[in-house]
């Protein structure tokens with residue numbers, strides 16, 4: 001059971017690492033999103049580094065990542081030794097995160113209480129904001145359906161934050177993605 005931290009995004013505790021990582025085709029997702037074409041990237045809520053580590057390996061610049069949970073940061077730092085990766089403890093909803101990058105990644109966190117605020121912080125930091133989330137429906141993990149956004153809801157939040165959405169990208173079996181531009 002994950003420890004609770006002040007301001008942790010609701011329903012953002014993590015199952016065991018190996019199980020979490022069995023739920024994604026990480027190389028396919030990053031390739032379809034074109035992540036390797038960005039220079040500096042920020043990921044908000046690194047978790048175990050499931051995406052942070054391969055992103056840091058695929059970009060020419062630095063991967064900045066932030067989390068409220070010191071155990072998640074420690075694991076990502078451990079896995080990222082020798083890579084250009086900066087891991088900082090930060091509540092990204094309350095405070096933003098204070099770096100300028102080419103793309104911000106919001107992966108599996110937009111079921112938070114203040115999604116538009118989070119998208120605004122991301123839009124202030126980059127011209128591209130990339131989202132993935134759990135499909136709306138039966139999935140082996142993911143936030144409760146009462147708080148889980150559908151893709152069209154995320155698109156509408158993006159508009160409120162001043163962002164334009166591209167098409168929904170399918171990541172079978174459990175996820176979808178959206179690329180927003182300023």
Ligand SMILES: C[S@@+](CC[C@H](N)C(=O)[O-])C[C@H]1O[C@@H](n2cnc3c(N)ncnc32)[C@H](O)[C@@H]1O
Pocket residue numbers: 007008009011012013014044045046047048049050051066067068069072090091092093094106107108109
């Ligand atoms: C569901 S996990 C997703 C992790 C990673 N993005 C992925 O997809 O593998 C959400 C992560 O966000 C972190 N988190 C929750 N609330 C946060 C906040 N307010 N600021 C920064 N990180 C937060 C949690 O500790 C957890 O590691």
